[in-house]
Amino acid sequence: xxxxxxxxxxxxxxKLAVKNYGNALQYVPIEKQTIEIIKLAIENNGCAxxxxxxxxHxxxKLAVQNNTEALRYIKLSEDKMSDEIIKLAIRKNDEHIVLQYFRLSKEKITRLKNEIEDEIIKLALKNNxxxxxxxxxxxxxCNCVEVLQDVPIHNITIEICMLAVQNNYKAxxYVPIEKLSDEIIKLAxxxxxKAxxYVxxxxxxIEIIKLALKNNGYVIIHVPIEKMSEEIIKLALxxxxxxxxxxxxxxxxxxxxxxxxxxxxxxYNILQYLPxxxxxxxxxxxxxxxKDRAILIHKQLYDAKSLYKYIESNINATIPHNRKPxxxxxxxxxxxxxxxx
Numbered sequence: 001x002x003x004x005x006x007x008x009x010x011x012x013x014x015k016l017a018v019k020n021y022g023n024a025l026q027y028v029p030i031e032k033q034t035i036e037i038i039k040l041a042i043e044n045n046g047c048a049x050x051x052x053x054x055x056x057h058x059x060x061k062l063a064v065q066n067n068t069e070a071l072r073y074i075k076l077s078e079d080k081m082s083d084e085i086i087k088l089a090i091r092k093n094d095e096h097i098v099l100q101y102f103r104l105s106k107e108k109i110t111r112l113k114n115e116i117e118d119e120i121i122k123l124a125l126k127n128n129x130x131x132x133x134x135x136x137x138x139x140x141x142c143n144c145v146e147v148l149q150d151v152p153i154h155n156i157t158i159e160i161c162m163l164a165v166q167n168n169y170k171a172x173x174y175v176p177i178e179k180l181s182d183e184i185i186k187l188a189x190x191x192x193x194k195a196x197x198y199v200x201x202x203x204x205x206i207e208i209i210k211l212a213l214k215n216n217g218y219v220i221i222h223v224p225i226e227k228m229s230e231e232i233i234k235l236a237l238x239x240x241x242x243x244x245x246x247x248x249x250x251x252x253x254x255x256x257x258x259x260x261x262x263x264x265x266x267x268y269n270i271l272q273y274l275p276x277x278x279x280x281x282x283x284x285x286x287x288x289x290x291k292d293r294a295i296l297i298h299k300q301l302y303d304a305k306s307l308y309k310y311i312e313s314n315i316n317a318t319i320p321h322n323r324k325p326x327x328x329x330x331x332x333x334x335x336x337x338x339x340x341x
Contacts, residue, residue, distance in 0.1 A: 002027045015040055022048035035059075046070035060085055083115075133157070140164045145171035153178065162187055169195035186211060197222045210235060217243045225251070234259055245273040252278055265299055282306050283321060292340040295333060298322055304337035 002024075004013065009029060014037050017024040022045030028037060033052055038059055041048040046067030049055060055074065063070035064085055074085065137160065139147040145168045148156065153176045161179050164171035165188035172188040172195050180200070185208055188195035193216035199208060201224055209232055212219045217239030223232065228251050236243050237256070241264050247256070257278060264270055271279065272291055279289045282303040293304040300321045311317045311326070311334065318325055326334075 011037070018048070019044060021045075023051070026051040042066055042070075047073065049073050057085075133160070136160055137163060140167055140171070145174060148174035158184070165195070166191060170198070173198040182208070193219045206232070213239060215239070218246070221246045230255060237263070241267070241270045242273075244270055249275045249278075254278075267296075271301070284310055290340065293337050295337050297330060298324065304334050304340070308334050308338035 004027070006029065009027075009032060011032065011034070014028045014032055018028065018037055018041035022041040022043075025033070025038065025041035025048045028041075028051075030053070033054060035054070035056075038052050038054055039062060041051070042059065042063045043066060046063040046065070047070050049059065049063040049070050050073040052059070060070075060074050063074065071085075133155075136147070136151055136155065139145075140160070140163050145164050148160075148164060148171060156176060156179060158179060158181070161171075161175045161184050165175070165184055169188045169192035172185065175184060177200070180203060182203075182205065185195075185199055185203060189199070189208055189212045193212040193214075196204070196209070196212040196219045199222075204224065204227065206227070206229075209223055209227060212222075213232065213235045217236035220228070220233070220236040220243055225248055228248070230253065233247055233251060233256055236247075237260060241260055244252070244260060252274065257274065257280070260270060261280065271294065274291075279291060279294065280301055282289050283300065284306045285303065287303070287306075289301060289303040290305070295302050295304045295307065297307075297319055298321070300319075302320075307320075310320065311331070
């Protein structure tokens with residue numbers, strides 16, 4: 001088309017060119033770009049919209065329906081009903097493309113998704129088909145997994161449940177208990193460990209818990225206390241020691257404490273979450289270290305109060321466990337922390 005002389009570019013030739021190759025629209029003179037020719041080009045390639053200035057709402061919709069990437073060439077505004085065009089992209093599960101080209105808040109995306117779900121429900125009722133497989137899958141692919149709570153249970157197949165949790169782990173909360181198999185739960189948890197929060201207590205097997213903790217130690221907060229064995233707790237701590245904060249005191253054994261110390265050393269930022277009576281012993285007094293007086297010196301944890309007394313009673317005192325000299329900064333920290341009661 002680019003080699004056709006201008007005086008030879010008839011409507012018929014232009015139509016034939018863009019029908020076979022949408023981007024040929026760039027070689028069609030502006031005065032020849034009729035709505036019909038533009039539509040033919042966009043039906044072939046949605047991104048061909050970049051070669052026309054005649055971007056009506058209808059043309060923009062057609063372009064996005066054909067190719068979501070066409071959004072990069074569309075300047076959305078209220079007069080062009082931008083919400084409707086963005087929803088077309090979300091329906092195609094291309095939300096990431098919308099966010100790539102437009103600065104939209106999460107609140108707006110959520111609102112548009114809810115509107116899509118409402119539209120799908122109304123359409124299902126209007127057509128009197130009451131949730132065909134195609135309708136449900138269409139909603140799920142649009143990331144409207146909440147729609148499952150409105151679908152009659154006899155219309156929800158295992159295939160639909162698996163598609164839903166694979167698409168969005170939060171869909172697990174809407175899967176009917178009659179359809180909730182280990183396979184579906186594992187698929188959801190494997191997709192995102194946070195899905196564990198939606199697993200019923202009686203369905204939460206050790207295998208499922210381990211699968212979740214392997215990727216995210218923090219989800220131990222959703223594990224029932226009676227299922228928090230030392231093995232489970234260690235698996236969570238292996239992933240992230242800071243979850244010690246979320247372990248019930250009754251479950252923190254000496255073995256758990258030793259595991260944390262072996263893994264991270266005497267890291268006070270972690271050990272501060274231990275109950276006072278379970279803090280490591282001070283190497284001087286052999287009594288539990290008070291949380292507020294804990295001080296780490298050359299990888300050894302001390303109680304600042306006992307260490308201060310030790311320094312006072314020894315004129316040439318050195319660090320007890322390695323006999324190195326105290327720095328002025330260490331002495332100041334010891335003094336400051338030793339005053340805690």
